[in-house]
Amino acid sequence: MHVTRLVLDHFRSWTHCLIDFEPGVTVLYGRNGLGKTNIVEAIEFLSTGASHRASASAPLVERGQRTATIRANVASGGGDGADVADADGDDGAANAEGDGTNHDSAADVTTYTVTIPLRGGNRARINSEASVYLRDIVGRVRTVTFAPDDQLLVSMDPARRRGFLDSAGAQLVSGYYEALQGFTHVARQRAQIFRQIAQDRAVGRDISPLLAGLDAWTGGFMDAGIRLTRMRARVCAALQGEFASIYADLADDGSRATMRYTPNFTEALPLLAVDGTAQALGSDDADDAPDDAPDEAAAMDAVRRGISGHFQRIYEGEVAQGRNLIGPHRDDIVFELDGAPARDYASNGEMWTIALALRMALFRVLDRMPGGSPILILDDVFSQLDATRRARIVDFAASCDQTIITVAAPGDVPEGIDARLVDVAAVKEESDASPW
Structure with a gap:
């Protein structure tokens, strides 16, 4: 899989941009502020429906404009993808329903277009077909991005690690992006009801209508949260073995690293046992799972009862704070190094x-899935790495179908990379001069 052409309109700092790509390694170079990272961010957004640099879509729209557009031609030599971690048991890659194109052809090129309005929902289009939701194309183009602040995945707050889970899940699990959107919507509505209850109670208004609505939203919150929890457990279970093996190889010092998913809905453990993903919680938590996992219906019933009881205990706290105190929005991944919290x-x-x-x-898990190797994005990472890690990344990049690297100057690229160089300043000058 590789991008052959990328066109941006009013995306971030780019009023217009057109770049042609080839398989292999492409280096985008230029001084800071020219928009190198914005180019690779557009490809990442097309792939995952999100950006590692922004928590919302509005910052992606050029200032003074109402809409940004990303258009990419993507060549794929593989067949339609297959989901390696689908919590619902569906076949097929993440959102990989047929789009009317022949993905078995080595020369097949599909055009993906994403429209990002300043307000409202994002839309997408495949070739010249009718407009669809962004979620309908997320995961079709696969990317893995290395960024300068990646070490903060370990050291900073859980939101960063949830962001990684979501970008990985969008590509690994069929329906993940839709499940995440659904949970986010329900969580916002439920939190709004809590704030309204607090306001009405303070002035003596009848809150019984709000309580009736809260019951309905709480049921939806549980269902959406359980679904997302199961999907995240499958994502972690799919990555754990590769992560441990790759860390041992990179470190080469005998140290051992592990990762485990820590869902905030701890009551969901029986369902994870049914799914076979309890190992994603780590050995200590997994030991709490019953030897004979219950069936789906019994496990779901137990989970819902447990979460309902938890909500009853924290009701006053949720009203007082005006927010949801438990749920997948508080999930985390714990990394351990030789048994100690990294x-x-x-x-x-x-x-x-x-x-x-x-x-x-x-990358390795995605690469094993049918549908084409992921696009590797290295966004200004070489300056952050020592010589040994740079050499490992260079070897890794050379093995990929397509790698896109951003650097300030061509000399910042380590030796040993056979790359096509693209001067971003020249691209910007040409784009600004084009009549469009």
């Missing part, structure tokens, strides 16, 4: 190695 004990170098191993594990 966040507390790992050095900067070890955190970098953990982050690199995590990204490479995602």
